[in-house]
Amino acid sequence: MLRFLLKESGRWALALLGALAIAVAVAAMARRGQRFDLALGRHVLAFLRLDFGTSALTGAEAAAEIAVRGPVTLRIVLLGSLIAALLGVPLGLLLGTGRLRRATAPLVQTVSSAPVFCAGLALAFAARRLGFAVQGEWGPLLLPALTVGLAGAAAIQATMRSAAASYHDAPFRAGLRRLGLPALEIERVHVVPQIFASLLRALGEIMLTLLSAAVVSEWVFGQHGIADLFVHSLALQDWNMAAPIVFVFAAATLTAGFVGRLCCRLVAGTEP
């Protein structure tokens, strides 16, 4: 386990280094006439001092701006993850079974073809038609989080269903059945942990889906989080602002993947 932990930590640290290199290259775009290689060197040193520079548009420190906007995105992603888990896990387990899987396949395939912004607009339309009013601190975040949650739920159920399908005809099931184990016990003790291990293994990819959905939902619902800030920064070529956000998103994905692989090792007992 220790060897696995060291290996995975090393991989994670290396991957973070790669993401940092990309962020530095993006920041170096704001070189103001300086040569790119010199700007790159300057930004490497600045990033190592945790100095991300100032926004070219507002003049505020990039780190401070992210600290102000970050909680909005964090809340949307957290609430979205919760909705994704609540919807995706039962759906994944339910639709993983043979007959139901085939029956719902056309519907799931069609729904999965909807881009996130279409889902967001449809939700906004439905909310307006139903007279759905949102209040309180978390109220305005409900529809964006629901959009993110639906995207996440699609990713979760697909991962689980795919894992369930791969274990459906696994040889160990027949062996266990011959040993006299009841079907329910085989599912509960041997199959379900493997399905959850597959889900944990795909945590990085699920995070990619959640973050992409957060960018779109903040735009659709006019929420001013860092995803919205990123889009505006790029539109106005504010590279100092865009660079740390790229790093934050990449780091979130890599960390989710890292944690997922560790948890997968704990749940399944084998290397992911």
Next chain:
Amino acid sequence: MNTWRRVLVVAGWSGLGLVAVAVMLSEFLARWPAGSERVGPPLLAPSAPFPFGTDLLGRDVLSETIYGMSLSATQAAEAALIALVAGALMGFIGARLPRYLAALLHWAVASFAAIPPLLLALLLVALSSRGLCAVAAGLAAAPLAFLRTFERARRESLAGHAAHARATGISGSALLNRDLTYEFRDALLPTIARALAAVAIILSTLSFLGFGDTPPHRDLGLMIAAARSSYFTAWWTAAFPALALMLLILLARLAAGLDEGERP
């Protein structure tokens, strides 16, 4: 692949073929030239003369959807080819590089793959220009295509037949040639369709966020974005372009043989 899945794949490719025909005949299928304003009253609901209704500027939504579909499908095809070359082909070749070089390349591409493809595409468009959004979408989808092909090709290059071939004196280039032939035969079409589904989503989202084409060239994403101000009262201005976009993505997903909900 079971029979049902095979039927769906054929249906997907047939549908994409029909879309290609519609793209070629878009000038004939549409009743008005692209962007023609005031051809009918503004925000007219679907009716016999305007089956998809009209938008805020009195444009025929059916004609505009056909043009939008044509632009979206053409750009998606270009971007899918870029994703195929920069992602899948590079992944295939990269997996056969010497071990440390392959590991270095894998690390570099995996760093890009940690950034959500949409954000990467936004970044690339901002670094270049809106006219290159198809290139940006193709390059943004490439890292995931690279990693997928890289893993498969790495397993292949370490498989028993490769070791046996090397031991019997078959050159590395002959082995690469053989594997590439099998890769083309078995995985080319699904890889293209998978890339098409991925880039269609990225491209339409880029346009929706204002990073894609600019009027008078309106793809489906831009049409939906333009309908945001009117769709609460005139649902048809956004619904038909959205359905056309979903159809394009659905056909590409079916052609790729993707599981329901699987990420393209």
